[in-house]
Amino acid sequence: MEPIIEVKNLVKVFHSRRRKITAVNDVSFDVFKGEIFGMIGPNGAGKSTTFSMLTTLIKPTSGSIKVAGFDVENHDYKIRPLIGIVPQKLSLYPLLTARENLELMGNLYHVPKKVMEEKIDYYLKLVGLEASADRYTGGFSGGMKQRLSVIAAVLHDPQILFWDEPSTGLDPQTRNVIWKLARKFNEEGRTLVFTTHYMEEADNLCDRVAVMDSGKMVALDNPERLKETTGSTNLEEVFVHFTGEEVRD
Amino acid sequence: MTIKTELKDSLIVAKKEFKILSRKKALIFPLFLFPIIMIVFFGYGMGGTVKDAPILIINDDAGRASSSLVQEIGGYTPKYDANPMFSVTYTKDMSQSEAESKIDAGIYKGALIIPQNYSDSIAKNESTTLTLLTDSSDTTTSGAIINALRQLLAKTGLVSLNIPSIYGDLEYLDFITPGVIALTVFMGCISSIGSAIAGEKENGTLVRMLMTPVSKRSVILGKTIYQLILQLARTVVLIFAAYLLVGFNMNGSWLAVALVLIVFTLSGVGIGIIMSSRAEDMESFIQLNMLVTMPSMFVTGVFFPLSSVPGWMRCIAYFLPLTYAIDAMRTIMIKGQGLSAISTDFIILTLFAIVTFTLGVHLFRREA
Incomplete structure (x- = not known):
């Protein structure tokens, strides 16, 4: 299998109020082309920091990341058009309509106007937002905003999708839609990397799951094998097996 | 890119x-x-008080009356303030247009022109006119300058002020x-x-x-x-x-x-x-x-x-x-x-x- 993301000895250290915090501590892994790759771990495990580095938002302290063959250190501008990001914090302009939010994204990714309009119509319909296309997103429910954020990240036809906790705080119906979208985009040949706190979600969707704890990657395999090797019946037990029961700060 | x-x-x-x-x-x-x-x-x-306003006195008169006027202006303090109101620069033989250009440039807030025959006129008890140029774009300061000079000159009763408005009535x-x-x-x-x-x-x-x-x-x-x-x-x-x-x-x-x-x-x-x-x-x-x-x-x-x-x-x-x-x-x-x-x-x-x-x-x- 061909790796599309190569992470080697990744370290990220933050300095905050004279405290040194090692958020990611010597992590190495590959993500293969066309797979759904999940990252789980307790709060503060380093998932979001890893995520931010993979998406070129912050630079590693040391180690290397290659996304689609490009180094994040020097070629972040080549990586950005190839990836589509759904951030954890919903980030839509409340005073723009759904369509205008999508158009802004499309424009920033330089999607040709005609192609963009066709895609916007297609995706709005796909996620059931066509009737709300011309409403301000400020009045949208959490589920509507999340569906919009997900399609805003595919307008430029990216090879790799990054979703940061895509289903946190959503109702089961919306979560179901998000899972369907994940499978659909994956079937179209896109690689999907996502973080989640829902073990069921990771179990259902992922080809492989990475477990992170205290800045380290403590396990990486497909969900079935993880269950087998730890003698667990579900991923929840796997999670506790690797990360313990202690509540994190 | x-x-x-x-x-x-x-x-x-x-x-x-x-x-x-x-x-x-x-x-x-x-x-x-x-x-x-x-x-x-x-x-x-609103308004404000003025101090240390830079003014130019062009004194073409060598008599006693003008030198005492100049001294009075230099030592003038406003009613509610102990500091002198003007910071005076003295000169002579300067044309009105040259003085105006100095005000344009913002070097002085006002210029008082004392004509050659000033002291003579006062001595003879004749009425006379002084020209006062002010930077009327700064209405607070120029108003204060005009008021102060009117006060000083009122004592003799002979001198009137000619105040050409450089920038129009402001x-x-x-x-x-x-x-x-x-x-x-x-x-x-x-x-x-x-x-x-x-x-x-x-x-x-x-x-x-x-x-x-x-x-x-x-x-x-x-x-x-x-x-x-x-x-x-x-x-x-x-x-x-x-x-x-x-x-x-x-x-x-x-x-x-x-x-x-x-x-x-x-x-x-x-x-x-x-x-x-x-x-x-x-x-x-x-x-x-x-x-x-x-x-x-x-x-x-x-x-x-x-x-x-x-x-x-x-x-x-x-x-x-x-x-x-x-x-x-x-x-x-x-x-x-x-x-x-x-x-x-x-x-x-x-x-x-x-x-x-x-x-x-x-x-x-x-x-x-």
């Missing part, structure tokens, strides 16, 4: 800003009304209008660029935008283009409103005003970005903003001349671009002077713009 794409990207950002502004109905109204309210309220409600309102424009642009730039960035930081849209291939330069440039257009539009509306409401006369070139404001807006935007990069959220930004803009309202000479504030305040004023913008705006709009008269202000403003804008771009982090 080529400059062309960066420019194109920045226009996308600017267009978005305008679209959002057009939907903030509750913002558009005060945006344009605020400066007009400032002019009306402050214009009718009132306090004329004095504050250019200042209020500059102040509005300054406060407008800082608060709207800063709150836009701090606000977008808070709601995550800024980070989202920076996840796209758009460079941070384009994002900042887009926001700056939006500010430039917005602030120039506000200025035009304000000048017309001042004309209609208080009969303000625009004596200078619109182009020169636009040029000063463009450079000035860049420094405002730069300061706004610097401040927002220090603030984690909207609330901290608002407080930081108050700290910078409120004092600048009072020390830079918007409502009363810089010459009427204490020395330590004047020192602060020299570190604020607003001071130079106000001076340049007054020189253009009231005195009707061109770019050569404001070259010093313009150079300083340009330096401010380069420094603050560069620092702003530098401090504006992608992961912000």
